[in-house]
Amino acid sequence: MLGLLVAERDGEPHVLLQAKAEPGNIDGIQLSPTVQATRSNYTRVHRGGATRYLEHFTGPGRGRVLVDSLQSEQGAWFWRKHNRNMVVEPVGEVAEHPDYRWVALRTVRRLLRVDHLVNMDTRSVLGCLPPESTSVAEASVAEASVAEASVADASVADASVADAFVADAPAPRSLTSWLIDAKQSCPWRTRLVPLADVRGWTRTATEIAADSGRSFRIIAVRVAAGTREVRQWAQPLLAPGGPGLAAFLCRSTGPVPRVLVRARTEPGLGDLVEIGPTVQWTTDTGPATPEEAGPFDAMALTGDTARVRFDAELSEEGGRFHRAATRYRVVEADDALDDLLDDARLPADYRWLTVPQLRALVVRGQHVNVQARSLLACLAAPPPP
Amino acid sequence: MLGLLVAERDGEPHVLLQAKAEPGNIDGIQLSPTVQATRSNYTRVHRGGATRYLEHFTGPGRGRVLVDSLQSEQGAWFWRKHNRNMVVEPVGEVAEHPDYRWVALRTVRRLLRVDHLVNMDTRSVLGCLPPESTSVAEASVAEASVAEASVADASVADASVADAFVADAPAPRSLTSWLIDAKQSCPWRTRLVPLADVRGWTRTATEIAADSGRSFRIIAVRVAAGTREVRQWAQPLLAPGGPGLAAFLCRSTGPVPRVLVRARTEPGLGDLVEIGPTVQWTTDTGPATPEEAGPFDAMALTGDTARVRFDAELSEEGGRFHRAATRYRVVEADDALDDLLDDARLPADYRWLTVPQLRALVVRGQHVNVQARSLLACLAAPPPP
Incomplete structure (x- = not known):
């Protein structure tokens, strides 16, 4: 907990x-x-x-x-x-x-x-708190109810658009259907297998590592501490190959600020698919798999500081991972790329969401992955002085 | 689908x-x-x-x-x-x-x-449709948004109660916390094991059955059909030991009609726990396990027809189960048992919900089990002529 x-x-x-x-x-x-x-x-x-x-x-x-x-x-x-x-x-x-x-x-x-x-x-x-909360009351369930309403409102909005076009056009998909479509179209099936049966990985006296050397390793550490619940212990840790990257493209202009999310497939997720950042790379040197690549990778890595709203290297859970870091970025989308960012032209696994919509999905649980929740927290960081 | x-x-x-x-x-x-x-x-x-x-x-x-x-x-x-x-x-x-x-x-x-x-x-x-829907508009997402709001409203209501008592009493749990508490307190851990390692079950030429004879059996059928997608096939079916029982106790009187639900643990559910009926027995002759027993079993089986709002034996999925039937009952709670039915005295795994609250949880998906969804459909059945 x-x-x-x-x-x-x-x-x-x-x-x-x-x-x-x-x-x-x-x-x-x-x-x-x-x-x-x-x-x-x-x-x-x-x-x-x-x-x-x-x-x-x-x-x-x-x-x-x-x-x-x-x-x-x-x-x-x-x-x-x-x-x-x-x-x-x-x-x-x-x-x-x-x-x-x-x-x-x-x-x-x-x-x-x-x-x-x-x-x-x-x-x-x-990342579960409303970004604008400046009092406990605003951070409370009252906000949660607003957020709950937001997902529904989005559907209602979709529905009224549908009403206008129902005679000659298919209804736009609701947010819910978009996510279920992504889950249903995922061809992966996962099951646990004995460690000894995993090909391409070798267990030595000190680690379990991929033969290719390009993935994470499982190592072990011995810890002595004065303030933890138990004072001495040894434990395994997962050591990634290098820092990762997680980035939101956002649009602060226009009537409602929005962020671009991507349906993200990860083998260890209960439903295999959750909502993730615009760009999420396991290592920040480039997409680790073809699935990690996307049309917005370059935009997320822009060096144009005027468009970078947030940029910091933050740690992942130090109780389970050894020196695991992720570079978190929030980048204002480039207006020059309007065509690429238009709803109708987005690849099927991307979608623009308002922050209240995204938070409403966070509140439901197991809908938004941990990198996207971190980015939601970062979105609420005040501008640097 | x-x-x-x-x-x-x-x-x-x-x-x-x-x-x-x-x-x-x-x-x-x-x-x-x-x-x-x-x-x-x-x-x-x-x-x-x-x-x-x-x-x-x-x-x-x-x-x-x-x-x-x-x-x-x-x-x-x-x-x-x-x-x-x-x-x-x-x-x-x-x-x-x-x-x-x-x-x-x-x-x-x-x-x-x-x-x-x-x-x-x-x-x-x-069971996913609002019971009162008499037009497509009422059955539509607009209703869903009302239902979404209902869960949140319930939390807000809880919160305002909490506000009144915050100095000297703990806040009542919200509906969400109640369900998460039930999930977290479930001691079960599940994993797939080879069929050959399952003790107490025997595989013969024609079936896989429990040695005790008291549980379901896996049998096989050969099917010839003219209208199915494939005209001939053989398939396994699960044959239960006898019909089951699923019942809602409800309260139609009072300011808001409510049904009594129970957090139900089932090994094959993704989170192990979902919301189920007041009473759910695998076989209608009595609780199959100690967990299935509860203080409302007798009330659900009442012979007092004035209190029985719905009573029918309905089939479970005939494409997977062989002659699987469940007796579905909706029974008006007995006022003489007010003490037992008081919120403060209910065992921790029971809770009174309004129908809109229950439907809002259905709409979220994987929160309400299939027997409770069937009962929600039955709740909308008009009274017999």
Whole structure:
């Protein structure tokens, strides 16, 4: 579970963050949500200490739940992993502890621009909050209901267009049908196989690695720590070949700002397909597979700084991955490419969404992948000074 | 895919049904949706004929989509099966064919009371439509948006209650948190194993059966048919031990009518847990497992006909199951048992929902199991004459 406590302090929403070291982290300590615990952590299978602040998220002491959803994580690396993402307003005052601080939401969003500081779990939860929230009330379920309505509104809008053309044109697909079409047209079938049967991979005394050397490796680390639930342990980590790339093309001009999303197929996702960024590369040197390539790759990598709204290299989960980094970019689409970006001309796996539409899908759970949720958090970062 | 065409004819919505035989059907022919096809059917892997009317649901000829969702089927019998459920208003007139007839929606709903007539696939799709729909417009996405709003409204209502008590009481759980809590507290883990490793089951020349004789059997049938896509084939079927039971307790009195649902755990469901009926037994002679038993079993089986709003024995999918039947009941809750039915006293896995709330969850897909969707269809059956 990834749990974030949020409360009004000094007239603006603050969140309770933990400064936390993970064995795979770049730069050691990063900003983590209030609670970041696997089921075995918080049910104390490993006989570690109790998880601090957990009582605000589960059981009779639970506060007011603002966000609660099951979200996928890296479908290229995990087999059907999902994590509960919760934002809770606690009942009464909650005191800080040495590794925990109440930080203004505005400040956290500014810190997203610092490389390797706000960790993946925090970004995933922030991606579930409305970007404009400047009070706890705005960050609350009332916003969620607006967001829920947005998906429906989009369908209604589609429907009224259809009404106008029903005699001579097919109805445009609703957002829901677009995503189900993508799932249904995916030809992949996945099943678990014994590790010994996987061709092209070799297990040595120290790692499991692809013979080609071009993919990730599974390594192991021994960890000694003073503040973790268990003080010493050894564990496997997945070490990627290099940093990845995740980018949103966006349109801030026009009546409604929009982002360009792509239906993304990943073998470890429950339904195989979720909504991903415009561009998502496993390594930032280029598409790792033909499926990763797309017509907007060059635009996402533009050097034209006037069009780059966000650009930072951030870490993926340091408890599972060894020095895994992704370059996150939000890039204003080039008006010169209007033709390519026109709805009718977009390839079938792309679609323009408003931010409220995208958030409404996030709230449903298991519809928007972790890279796109990170980018949603980054979209809310204030402009650099 | 299960696809139902709906169109306004003679001032009321009609649906295009197929009179269809399936090898496992009780009474041979049942009323099936317009399109009922597996992917291998409609992509013609088996080199059968083209699927009739499919063009209204996929590709450029698709009509106006009123319902589009991925739904689970029997999680006790299928491994992670899901089926796309679509309701589409076609563009232009659609002609009948010998096995197909336009039938008034009102009539189909009346026919639900006839044993083994409206098949499971039709019920599943009907369960996605608003029960009160008396015009195509009411059955359309506009209704879906109302339904979407309902889930959110429920959260907002919860939140305002929380606001009133936030100083001294924990917030009531939202509907979403209730379902995620149920998923998270499920201790089951599932994985596929070789058939030869399954203990307590024996494979003979003619069947795979439990040694105890108390569960289903896998049998095989040879089929010769004149109207199916392929004229002759052999296939396995799952033969249950006897008819099952699925029942909703409901409350028609009070400000808002409600039904009592139970979070139901089934090994073949993707998330293991979905929303099910108040009572669901694999065989109608009693709970097959301790988990199937519950405090409302006797109430669901009441012989007090004044309280029974619906009671019929209907078939499950005859293309996969051999003579699988379920007794579907909708029973008015007994006021004498108010204490037991009070929200605060309900066991954690039960919850009262309004019909719009339940439908909103159906529309999301993979939230409401197939028995509960059948019961939703039955709830819309007009009272017997």
